[in-house]
Amino acid sequence: MDLNIKDLDNDVGERLRQQAAAAGLSMQQYLRNQLTRIASRPSPAELEPGAHTMSRSDFEAIRAKLRGIDAA
Incomplete structure (x- = not known):
């Protein structure tokens, strides 16, 4: 592609x-x-199944999780 x-x-x-x-x-x-x-990596939407609209705080929490995964 x-x-x-x-x-x-x-x-x-x-x-x-x-x-x-x-x-x-x-x-x-x-x-x-x-x-x-x-x-x-899973996208933020994939980490929160069923969530159609995500708040900024939820997004930042998922982002922190992903940073932890990347650091490992």
């Missing part, structure tokens, strides 16, 4: 380039790795 991301903020693009370089990877490989990592 090919993806084309439009209207990405220049600062975001530069930061991603820096992260790829620090990892010793091409931008394409770095982004492929990051997207694979993101897709392998």
